[in-house]
Amino acid sequence: MLRLRDDHRLLADLLILVNVLSALDLFITLNVLRLGAVELNPVMAYLLALGPVPATVAKVGLVLAATTGLWLLRRHRAALTTTLGLLIAYVTLVSLELAGVVRLLA
Numbered sequence: 001m002l003r004l005r006d007d008h009r010l011l012a013d014l015l016i017l018v019n020v021l022s023a024l025d026l027f028i029t030l031n032v033l034r035l036g037a038v039e040l041n042p043v044m045a046y047l048l049a050l051g052p053v054p055a056t057v058a059k060v061g062l063v064l065a066a067t068t069g070l071w072l073l074r075r076h077r078a079a080l081t082t083t084l085g086l087l088i089a090y091v092t093l094v095s096l097e098l099a100g101v102v103r104l105l106a
Contacts, residue, residue, distance in 0.1 A: 011074055014083055015067040021090035022063040026056060028097045035104055 003010065029039065030052055039045040047055035066086075073079035 008074065011080070011083065012071070014087055015071055018067055018083070018086045018090055019060075019063055021087075021094050022059065024094050025090065025097065026059050028094070028101060030055075032097070032101060032104060037100070037104065 029044070029048075033039060033048065039048055044055060044059070047058050067083075070079045070083050070086075
């Protein structure tokens with residue numbers, strides 16, 4: 001944790017990666033929904049029912065706001081821990097989605 005607190009470039013890279021993985025999650029979601037999958041997240045399901053543009057704006061805006069907040073709080077251990085938690089969560093989510101895509105297309 002000390003290294004993240006002192007190495008602002010590393011933290012910035014991790015926060016950017018969280019945003020990239022979130023965008024990849026959205027891309028995969030929008031595409032598998034066209035193939036007949038169902039959105040399991042009720043909030044995203046509601047937003048997607050409004051259309052892909054509102055869902056995209058909401059997801060990108062929320063993740064960007066969250067990562068900006070984490071950047072502003074970068075001196076606090078909780079912000080660093082949360083960044084790592086988000087990164088692990090998105091890596092796991094995207095990995096599971098990609099495995100699901102492989103099964104769906106097989």
